[in-house]
Amino acid sequence: MLSQQIRTKKKKLLEELGEKRLPYLTPADTDFHQLWKTKYSKLIFRKSDTVPEDLHQMVQESFLALREHNCFFQDLVRIKGKDFLTPVSRILIGNPGCTYKYLNTRLFTVPWPTESYDIKYCSPQIHDACKALMRLNDYLHIETVQALQGQNLLENKEIKDTAVIDRKQSFAASLTQQESVSKDQSSVCVSEDDRTLKNRTSYNLTLLNYMDPLQMLYLKQEPYFGMGSMAVSWHHDENLVERSAVAVYSYSCEDSSVQESNEGELKGRDPAVWHVGLKVAWDIETPGLAVPLHQGDIYLMLDDLNMTHQHCVLAGLSPRFSSTHRVADCSRGTLEYILGQCELALQNLQSGSDSMALSLKSLEAAVVKQVEEIHNEVEFEWLRQFWFQGKRYLKCTDWWLKPMAKLEEFWRKMEIMTSLVLSEVRKEQQIEEQRNETISCFLLLLKERQKLRKEWTARCQSDAAESLPEDQRPECHPFWTDDDECNMPLPYDLEEVIAYLQNLVQWIE
Numbered sequence: 489m490l491s492q493q494i495r496t497k498k499k500k501l502l503e504e505l506g507e508k509r510l511p512y513l514t515p516a517d518t519d520f521h522q523l524w525k526t527k528y529s530k531l532i533f534r535k536s537d538t539v540p541e542d543l544h545q546m547v548q549e550s551f552l553a554l555r556e557h558n559c560f561f562q563d564l565v566r567i568k569g570k571d572f573l574t575p576v577s578r579i580l581i582g583n584p585g586c587t588y589k590y591l592n593t594r595l596f597t598v599p600w601p602t603e604s605y606d607i608k609y610c611s612p613q614i615h616d617a618c619k620a621l622m623r624l625n626d627y628l629h630i631e632t633v634q635a636l637q638g639q640n641l642l643e644n645k646e647i648k649d650t651a652v653i654d655r656k657q658s659f660a661a662s663l664t665q666q667e668s669v670s671k672d673q674s675s676v677c678v679s680e681d682d683r684t685l686k687n688r689t690s691y692n693l694t695l696l697n698y699m700d701p702l703q704m705l706y707l708k709q710e711p712y713f714g715m716g717s718m719a720v721s722w723h724h725d726e727n728l729v730e731r732s733a734v735a736v737y738s739y740s741c742e743d744s745s746v747q748e749s750n751e752g753e754l755k756g757r758d759p760a761v762w763h764v765g766l767k768v769a770w771d772i773e774t775p776g777l778a779v780p781l782h783q784g785d786i787y788l789m790l791d792d793l794n795m796t797h798q799h800c801v802l803a804g805l806s807p808r809f810s811s812t813h814r815v816a817d818c819s820r821g822t823l824e825y826i827l828g829q830c831e832l833a834l835q836n837l838q839s840g841s842d843s844m845a846l847s848l849k850s851l852e853a854a855v856v857k858q859v860e861e862i863h864n865e866v867e868f869e870w871l872r873q874f875w876f877q878g879k880r881y882l883k884c885t886d887w888w889l890k891p892m893a894k895l896e897e898f899w900r901k902m903e904i905m906t907s908l909v910l911s912e913v914r915k916e917q918q919i920e921e922q923r924n925e926t927i928s929c930f931l932l933l934l935k936e937r938q939k940l941r942k943e944w945t946a947r948c949q950s951d952a953a954e955s956l957p958e959d960q961r962p963e964c965h966p967f968w969t970d971d972d973e974c975n976m977p978l979p980y981d982l983e984e985v986i987a988y989l990q991n992l993v994q995w996i997e
């Protein structure tokens with residue numbers, strides 16, 4: 489649905505609700521487990537005592553170490569064209585070179601220690617923390633696979649049963665078995681199911697959240713059910729592989745002296761305790777669910793739960809960390825991908841015989857379009873996203889600095905390529921069909937570039953941006969003015985270039 493329609497629908501619902509609130513259940517309600525089983529069955533909960541004690545210890549120490557080293561940051565996200573600072577502070581940890589985009593913000597992983605990568609951390613504790621979270625990731629992966637197998641969520645029941653038997657044998661043994669009966673249809677499907685299972689559970693990163701409610705001046709109130717203060721508003725998780733699971737480890741630093749309100753005494757959820765809230769999307773019939781989360785509890789959102797339902801995080805009174813493991817859709821989100829794109833674009837650039845004069849190999853519309861698209865992608869999805877987050881990544885590791893410098897070098901070459909297209913266009917030549925097509929494509933992409941540059945300049949100058957401490961303040965980079973001696977072939981502001989091309993297009997038509 490279009491976001492405008494969603495907004496209208498949401499607004500209408502809230503107006504209809506007025507002072508009334510929709511019902512929701514907590515463990516204090518008799519129907520709680522029945523509702524969970526029937527309407528929220530793909531939400532899996534594991535109490536802290538099911539998790540190995542040494543893992544708890546490692547993970548909890550990591551959270552505290554990362555907080556100690558000031559590695560958590562509020563994100564300056566953009567929703568419906570407005571800038572907001574998230575109440576929770578975050579850090580992304582995961583596979584080297586991976587990114588995760590949410591609410592128009594691309595977060596870059598602090599890499600966890602991965603074989604064959606030489607990663608330098610700012611302190612040994614940060615290294616240990618990343619390592620511990622990778623161990624938690626492995627643990628949650630196994631838990632998720634088991635939960636999915638237990639839930640009959642694989643396509644075909646019969647095949648699923650075979651798969652379970654297979655997994656009970658050693659990996660090597662099951663491989664041999666599959667080979668020996670490879671002509672057997674069901675066995676082929678088993679491996680397909682295995683692949684599906686792997687694709688939907690191989691968490692490649694975790695987004696860590698931290699919030700101390702007592703430090704927050706204002707928290708939004710949950711609007712539909714009256715569930716109280718929210719740390720994270722209702723949402724679907726974005727940018728995930730379709731039907732992939734999400735696993736969350738929750739660590740609220742509960743003080744044993746804080747008295748929990750007696751069960752049954754209160755109406756609704758206990759405001760002292762952290763909860764995850766769930767609702768069925770676009771459904772006001774089904775009551776909501778508020779599940780209390782205590783120190784070290786885990787929950788999983790399996791299969792399409794994240795699509796059919798929304799979730800939110802309801803704040804308690806104590807500071808709380810969570811580690812949310814995801815299968816990010818990295819098809820356009822890895823360093824490897826964007827470097828590959830840049831190399832593709834630069835294939836259209838050639839240096840002449842004197843090796844100084846640069847020129848373009850092709851002026852074909854499709855080629856120019858592809859190059860200018862990649863130019864926009866590297867500028868707005870990578871360079872500006874990265875520098876917008878200030879120097880935050882340097883708190884943990886310098887891992888991204890080199891790749892960013894490389895991407896900027898590529899981008900500079902693409903600025904030259906854009907200027908070369910422009911000078912070709914300026915040459916008065918016989919006007920041919922192909923040239924018109926090239927100019928229109930080119931113009932469209934420059935307009936997009938200009939629009940996005942304006943948006944990013946504004947984003948860097950918002951009140952929220954300027955309220956941030958110096959070391960977190962967004963940097964509008966790359967940025968240059970006409971007097972800068974930076975040898976840029978084109979101005980930052982493309983207004984005049986666009987006006988010129990616009991004119992040309994009109995004249996041709």
Ligand SMILES: O=C(O)CCC(=O)C(=O)O
Binds near residue numbers: 697799800810811812
């Ligand atoms: O902290 C949690 O329990 C979940 C947070 C969440 O929903 C998110 O970060 O997307």
Ligand SMILES: [Fe+2]
Binds near residue numbers: 724
């Ligand atoms: Fe979420």
